Amino acid sequence: MTYQNTQEILTALVDPTRRDIFESLGPEARAVSDLAKGRPISRPAVSQHLKVLEDAGLARSERRGTRNLYAMRPEGLAELRTYLDRFWSDVLASYAEEVSKQQGQTHDND
Amino acid sequence: MTYQNTQEILTALVDPTRRDIFESLGPEARAVSDLAKGRPISRPAVSQHLKVLEDAGLARSERRGTRNLYAMRPEGLAELRTYLDRFWSDVLASYAEEVSKQQGQTHDND
């Protein structure tokens, strides 16, 4: 299981329905039917979304009897956060460098 | 222009090709043809990707003659970062509360 893949995390979060399900998860595990209740989609659809979330590392499941309980796994967001931070530091530093380099000048390539 | 929408940012970043284009942008603006060079897709495809990135607030463009120059806009990542941070603080705090509530029990994460 290759946990913590940026592509998988983004794919998991980009769908509004699935993101909503993710947001509705908490530290206490909840059953699939419970999570499906009150939603405009079927229980199998919710089940499919939960599988995607789990594969992405954003949720974990524990079976209790016939029930399958899902909980949020916020640590799963770590890699995406790191990905974003890379640009914050990288590019903002690069920006500062560029600005000081370009002071009073215009340059173009070709 | 409704800048800074989480859905748009996620949509913009989830496509690997578009994310790669985003990552190839820097503080110095580059022309579309230049960005398309060396990629396995056509120039119009790159142009379409850049439009999505710009609409999401992740890139900015400036015209110079017939050329359209694109640069990264890292500030555009702010809202997504805030979105993620919400879960870090929210849920981790909630976790701490749960943990202290469940003290004396066995917990097995990771």
Add this chain to the structure above:
DNA sequence: ACTTACCGTAAGTTATGACTTACCAAAACA
């Protein structure tokens, strides 16, 4: 003026993923 370079957009194709219903397996309960 003609030609070239650069780029956005329209239209059409195709792959993918988000749903549905139907089905099956396993555990709880009578």
Add this chain to the structure above:
DNA sequence: TGTTTTGGTAAGTCATAACTTACGGTAAGT
């Protein structure tokens, strides 16, 4: 035992989005 509850999976439908080629429009070069 039979029945109910719970939930994963298979199969099929449908919408969308990532590409392609074709085209038009504008600025620069000759």
